[in-house]
Amino acid sequence: MQPAAPGAIVPAGNAPLANEEVLFEGSPSLIPGLGSLLIAILTLGLGVIVLWWKRGGTRYRITSQRVIIDKGLFGKTLDQLDLYRINDFVVERPFSQRIMGTGNITLKTLEKANPEIHLIGLPTDVVALYEKLRMAVEASKQQRSVRLVEYE
Numbered sequence: 198m199q200p201a202a203p204g205a206i207v208p209a210g211n212a213p214l215a216n217e218e219v220l221f222e223g224s225p226s227l228i229p230g231l232g233s234l235l236i237a238i239l240t241l242g243l244g245v246i247v248l249w250w251k252r253g254g255t256r257y258r259i260t261s262q263r264v265i266i267d268k269g270l271f272g273k274t275l276d277q278l279d280l281y282r283i284n285d286f287v288v289e290r291p292f293s294q295r296i297m298g299t300g301n302i303t304l305k306t307l308e309k310a311n312p313e314i315h316l317i318g319l320p321t322d323v324v325a326l327y328e329k330l331r332m333a334v335e336a337s338k339q340q341r342s343v344r345l346v347e348y349e
Contacts, residue, residue: 263280301323
């Protein structure tokens with residue numbers, strides 16, 4: 198058995214997932230918009246501590262096969278969503294976030310327990326990330342032969 202390629206995601210079975218490519222990895226922006234920047238300035242930087250605490254140790258990892266959200270400062274919660282379960286996307290780029298270079302993506306899923314996943318304050322070009330994610334979702338659905346049928 199060959200070792201995993203650098204940067205490959207290795208699940209518990211120690212075998213890398215086939216062709217899983219990281220599309221985005223990082224935390225929400227500490228100062229996602231102009232309002233947060235204004236709070237940080239007016240409080241002479243003390244507001245940044247509150248913003249850091251509010252961010253809550255959240256870390257996003259979006260790959261070509263799944264979305265992983267790791268939350269928590271002391272107690273950690275790991276949430277994973279396979280891409281083939283995503284039904285729709287909403288890309289939000291409010292003016293204050295566009296100026297700061299951040300944005301939000303909401304994933305509408307087929308899961309009953311968690312029908313919407315909110316990725317807030319992403320410090321990247323969210324439209325480009327959306328395009329990559331959309332292509333990865335379609336590829337994942339084709340790979341698993343998943344089709345969505347709507348009844349009226």
